[in-house]
Amino acid sequence: MNRAKRVIGHSVVNIMVIIFSVTCIFPIVWTLYSSFKSKGEFLGNIIGLPKEPQFGSYITAIDLMDFGRKFFNSAFNTIISLLFILLFSMVIGYFLSRYEFKGRAVIYFLILFGMLVPIHGFLVPVYLQFKQLNLLDNRFTLILTYVAFNLPVSVFLMESFMHSIPMDVEEAAIIDGANINQRLFRVVFPMCKPILATIAILAFLNVWNEFSFGLVLINDEALKTLPVSLTVFKGQYEISYPNIMAGLMLSSVPVIAFYLAFSQKVTDGMVAGAVKG
Amino acid sequence: MKNRHTLKMKQSVIWAYIAPGVIWYAFMVIVPLCIMTGMSFFDWRSVIDNKFIGLENFKELMEDRIFKTALLNNIKIILICLVGQVGLGFIVSLLVNSKVLRFAKVHRVAIFLPVILSTVVVGFMWSIVYNNDFGIINAFLRAVGREELARSWLDNSEQVVFLLAVPLIWQYIGYNMVIFLAGLQGIAAEVLESAAIDGANALQRARYITMPLMKNTFFVVIMLCISGNMKIFDHIYIMTNGGPGSSSMVLALYAYKMSFGASRFGYANAVSVSILVISLILIAGLKLVLKEEKNE
Numbered sequence: 001m002n003r004a005k006r007v008i009g010h011s012v013v014n015i016m017v018i019i020f021s022v023t024c025i026f027p028i029v030w031t032l033y034s035s036f037k038s039k040g041e042f043l044g045n046i047i048g049l050p051k052e053p054q055f056g057s058y059i060t061a062i063d064l065m066d067f068g069r070k071f072f073n074s075a076f077n078t079i080i081s082l083l084f085i086l087l088f089s090m091v092i093g094y095f096l097s098r099y100e101f102k103g104r105a106v107i108y109f110l111i112l113f114g115m116l117v118p119i120h121g122f123l124v125p126v127y128l129q130f131k132q133l134n135l136l137d138n139r140f141t142l143i144l145t146y147v148a149f150n151l152p153v154s155v156f157l158m159e160s161f162m163h164s165i166p167m168d169v170e171e172a173a174i175i176d177g178a179n180i181n182q183r184l185f186r187v188v189f190p191m192c193k194p195i196l197a198t199i200a201i202l203a204f205l206n207v208w209n210e211f212s213f214g215l216v217l218i219n220d221e222a223l224k225t226l227p228v229s230l231t232v233f234k235g236q237y238e239i240s241y242p243n244i245m246a247g248l249m250l251s252s253v254p255v256i257a258f259y260l261a262f263s264q265k266v267t268d269g270m271v272a273g274a275v276k277g
Numbered sequence: 278m279k280n281r282h283t284l285k286m287k288q289s290v291i292w293a294y295i296a297p298g299v300i301w302y303a304f305m306v307i308v309p310l311c312i313m314t315g316m317s318f319f320d321w322r323s324v325i326d327n328k329f330i331g332l333e334n335f336k337e338l339m340e341d342r343i344f345k346t347a348l349l350n351n352i353k354i355i356l357i358c359l360v361g362q363v364g365l366g367f368i369v370s371l372l373v374n375s376k377v378l379r380f381a382k383v384h385r386v387a388i389f390l391p392v393i394l395s396t397v398v399v400g401f402m403w404s405i406v407y408n409n410d411f412g413i414i415n416a417f418l419r420a421v422g423r424e425e426l427a428r429s430w431l432d433n434s435e436q437v438v439f440l441l442a443v444p445l446i447w448q449y450i451g452y453n454m455v456i457f458l459a460g461l462q463g464i465a466a467e468v469l470e471s472a473a474i475d476g477a478n479a480l481q482r483a484r485y486i487t488m489p490l491m492k493n494t495f496f497v498v499i500m501l502c503i504s505g506n507m508k509i510f511d512h513i514y515i516m517t518n519g520g521p522g523s524s525s526m527v528l529a530l531y532a533y534k535m536s537f538g539a540s541r542f543g544y545a546n547a548v549s550v551s552i553l554v555i556s557l558i559l560i561a562g563l564k565l566v567l568k569e570e571k572n573e
Contacts, residue, residue, distance in 0.1 A: 009377070010377040013372055013375050013377050013378055014377070014378060014379060016372060017369075017372050017373060017378055017384050018384075020369060020372075020384075020388065021383075021384045021387040021388055022387075023447075024387055024388045024390060024391060024447065024450075024451065025387050025390055025391075027391075027402050027403070027406055027413075027447070028390065028391070028394070028402070030413055031402055031405075042411070043411065046411055046412075046413060046416035047413065047416050047417065047420060084301075087298075088297070088298030088301070088302075089298075091294050091295060091298065092295045092298050092299065095291050095294060095295050098284050099284055099285075099286055099291055101286075101288050101291045101292070102288055103292070107295070107299060110299075110302065110303070110306070110307070113306075114302070114306055116504075116557065116560060117553055117556065117557065118504050118505075118507055118508035118552065118553070118556050119306065120508040120510065120529065121507075121508050121529060121532070121549050121552040121553055121556075122306075122309045122310070122313065122549070123510075123529070123532065123533060123549070124313070124532050124533070124536045124542065124545045124546055124548075124549050125309035125310070125312040125313035125316065125546060125549065126305070126309045127536065128312055128316065128542060128546075129308055129309055129312055144301075144304075144305060145305055147301060147305075148301055148302045148304070148305030148306060149305070149306075151298065151301075151302050152302075155298075167284070170284065171284075174284075180286070180290065180294070205393055208395070209393075209394070209395035209396065209397075211395065211396055211397045211511045212510050212511055212514075212529075212533075215514075216533070216537070227395045227396075227397040227398070228397075230397050230398070230401060231397075231515075233401065234515065241405060241411050244401060244405065245405070248398045248401055248402060251395060251397075251398060252394055252395065252398050255393050255394065255395070256390070256393070256394075258393075259389075259390065259393045260386075263385075263386045263389070266389075266393065267385070267389055267455045270392070270452060270455065271455050271456050271459045274452070274456050274497055274498075274501060275456065275459065275494075275497055
């Protein structure tokens with residue numbers, strides 16, 4: 001009797017979680033397989049799998065979104081932003097954790113402030129600032145914002161990571177006559193690789209997926225990013241759903257592939273970013 | 278945390294190293310903050326057409342019906358997400374953490390997957406899900422013979438806010454789940470086991486042992502929920518753009534429309550200031566509540 005009860009209990013837990021997991025991925029899977037239907041087939045059969053999978057929607061979506069160029073823009077923004085974010089957070093985090101200096105408290109406050117306020121509420125003032133300074137529609141416009149907005153959490157992660165590393169190695173390096181550059185890039189950098197990986201993961205997802213600043217600060221078609229390029233489908237619902245779905249999948253493939261390859265690192269990184277920040 | 282001792286170096290050298298990052302950051306955070314606060318006192322429509330009007334923008338905000346709707350919608354979304362993201366997220370994390378669950382890792386990966394998607398992608402995906410003619414919800418209803426329930430979901434101004442919150446919950450529940458799972462790992466298994474031996478059932482253990490021990494985790498998750506939903510913009514811009522009418526307007530979208538639709542930049546900055554101030558008040562309030570709980 002007790003055993004039967006336990007078996008039922010176990011099955012209930014398993015079934016509930018299975019249903020929940022399926023709910024979480026079904027919209028994505030549905031979007032994926034529907035993108036291989038022709039317009040006609042989708043209209044006639046919304047739920048089912050495609051009978052004759054075809055790639056026509058992808059060709060149309062690539063064309064409509066100007067996919068190649070937008071992909072390049074997003075990749076360019078992401079890579080350059082990441083380099084700056086990693087460099088700045090490593091250097092600032094290192095000095096904050098290891099040295100006393102004037103203005104240290106101010107920097108701490110600025111970082112804390114940046115983590116508390118919803119920086120995305122700055123959309124309008126940043127637009128006005130960039131307009132005055134003639135910084136709109138530039139290849140580096142978005143990089144300016146993305147680097148700054150990702151710094152608070154990144155510096156904070158780096159700073160608290162440094163506390164867990166003993167200073168002996170650096171002191172030995174100082175005795176050996178290593179200058180600050182050598183210490184930063186030959187001693188500290190290798191030790192910080194794990195946290196820099198976390199920072200890079202967080203920043204990659206943030207920058208690749210960012211939408212609102214990309215929408216507002218860039219008007220030039222040639223410089224728009226991938227998420228913004230999806231807005232060509234806005235209001236085009238009557239035209240073809242599989243086209244939109246193909247566009248959605250195209251812009252998600254890099255992040256999904258990245259996630260499936262490093263899922264543990266990604267979840268750990270996001271938890272660290274939330275809990276420490 | 279303070280070091281036992283710190284290394285020595287010239288101030289000027291230190292600043293030479295950190296200055297580029299600090300200046301960059303200040304340029305993108307402090308300058309806009311000043312612009313925002315300053316502009317909110319102006320009737321700014323263009324570079325040549327602007328005048329100082331003191332608190333007029335804020336007075337107008339108090340009377341503005343759409344602003345009130347937007348603020349109320351932000352609060353509604355926060356409350357719905359507190360139940361959906363935090364409450365349900367906690368339950369899901371307990372289930373996924375359960376020893377009897379098979380393939381727990383697969384479930385974790387699946388439930389977290391929506392978190393990494395772009396907000397725009399999620400917005401589009403769900404506007405298709407909700408669509409009248411081609412949405413999956415209506416397709417299911419028709420398939421099971423309940424055609425009369427099918428409708429154009431997002432066109433109903435009464436329910437639209439709730440329906441917009443569903444994709445938000447869907448997207449971020451996995452995020453909350455992994456944060457809770459990290460918190461759960463900090464709880465010693467012996468405590469729960471001895472409670473089980475004392476006859477506490479799973480619900481009692483969750484309520485009286487796990488939850489009190491995870492207060493800090495709850496704080497983190499609730500704060501994320503508040504700050505995330507105060508600035509909510511992308512999903513709603515894509516799904517309804519504030520409609521029907523302005524029934525699903527939120528603050529960030531209103532600021533956007535006031536500046537890029539109506540060219541009322543001063544007023545839009547006043548809206549932005551209010552987003553900032555209200556978020557800070559909510560977060561400070563939350564901290565205070567938590568502190569009092571600790572003192573008790």
